[in-house]
């Protein structure tokens with residue numbers, strides 16, 4: 001994911017663009033994203049093959065917007081910002097990069113629908129699946145969310161069935177916004193009038209009923225296939241609270257003890273992130289305290305998830321990948337599982353030796369893994385699952401939509417079908433599937449910052465600098481007989497040694513080189529850490545303090 005720096009405009013707005021790499025038809029995406037061009041061709045009669053993820057977010061640091069998804073908030077903010085309109089007419093829109101103007105543009109569409117609070121996958125789903133009553137698939141969807149980032153990092157996400165937006169798309173949208181804004185100024189601006197065309201719909205009920213149907217179907221069309229199961233949801237005060245009442249309870253599960261279901265962008269309890277230790281501790285504790293069968297945790301906008309079994313064993317990161325691989329490989333023997341780059345060696349042996357599948361360890365970044373799985377299929381290499389240790393996961397059967405709720409539905413299917421076939425062992429059915437996964441005794445991630453203002457960068461970018469560091473490390477490894485470079489590697493420098501491995505790579509968005517180490521012991525990890533420290537010590541702009549602290553005797 002490439003990031004551009006934010007800019008302060010008239011001390012009122014700060015915005016940043018976050019973009020991801022994309023490999024698909026930018027021209028088509030640009031055209032399909034113009035909100036007032038409603039001639040988007042619908043492929044396959046509405047059931048659309050997805051070619052990517054919406055990946056542009058215009059971030060707005062308004063402190064009044066919370067960190068979860070709420071399209072109603074867009075409406076309210078746009079209306080309340082009307083008082084600031086006069087000061088904006090002098091603004092260069094291309095510098096503004098602010099979401100409010102995009103809302104003005106959206107107001108020109110006919111058939112504009114307001115979904116209220118929704119999850120990221122639900123928004124995307126609305127561009128993919130057919131529902132005549134809701135005019136779905138819609139041509140485009142826009143949401144406001146900070147994803148798992150703090151409340152002051154809200155942004156706009158744009159969804160079309162064709163994938164995300166590129167830099168040129170953003171420029172194009174802002175130019176159109178500038179034009180439309182001048183028309184508004186000339187003809188008289190009225191949010192009230194424009195809002196009258198808004199149709200408020202409860203799209204989440206459409207989306208959740210599909211999830212419910214999927215579990216019922218997997219259990220042989222039983223109405224309440226989870227009858228009596230006690231399943232706890234922790235939404236971390238993000239947007240995922242719906243899963244308890246709208247999915248689990250409809251399937252017959254008891255959800256007592258579920259926590260932090262009420263959206264609160266200040267996240268007063270814990271960060272909604274299935275990789276976060278405090279978050280995993282909170283759901284684990286809730287499962288144990290309530291003697292529940294299973295715990296489910298989502299990130300803020302529900303595109304990531306993880307679970308906890310009845311014994312309190314966390315099913316996240318490599319374990320969640322192993323579990324999903326076991327389920328998918330039962331359905332599609334021999335298929336390729338695409339994962340991010342920081343996955344364990346033990347996961348590879350599990351997928352390949354135990355499950356008979358293929359592990360394609362690719363790059364970090366959910367869009368990267370999904371796009372790679374789509375590419376593999378396009379060249380005749382079958383893949384049904386793309387999944388990251390972060391908890392993002394997408395299945396071919398679900399239009400390659402990275403949907404944390406759908407991942408959990410796959411686990412529920414397993415519970416429900418086991419129950420239906422008389423093997424009602426609760427979450428043991430799941431845990432047994434990953435029993436033989438070998439896990440490292442020691443794992444750590446250290447993030448080494450690049451000081452972008454250091455003279456050592458010689459005016460170049462942090463990326464260029466990071467690449468030089470990686471090249472240097474690569475050469476260092478080649479001359480060390482104790483270390484072996486991974487024969488196949490798509491990102492950074494991955495090296496085996498001392499019974500474990502390390503990977504140093506560039507962060508997708510930050511001026512940081514994350515270093516992951518997994519070894520049989522802390523001592524072995526220190527040995528690998530010392531190798532890296534020796535190789536990078538001459539790079540003055542690299543802040544190695546985290547590594548230095550780690551390798552200290």
Ligand SMILES: O=P(O)(O)OC[C@H]1O[C@H](O)[C@H](O)[C@@H](O)[C@@H]1O
Pocket residue numbers: 340364365366367388390392506507508509510514
């Ligand atoms: O490269 P990093 O800084 O570790 O961040 C990588 C992560 O960034 C975001 O959280 C994306 O949603 C993830 O898909 C990605 O894996």
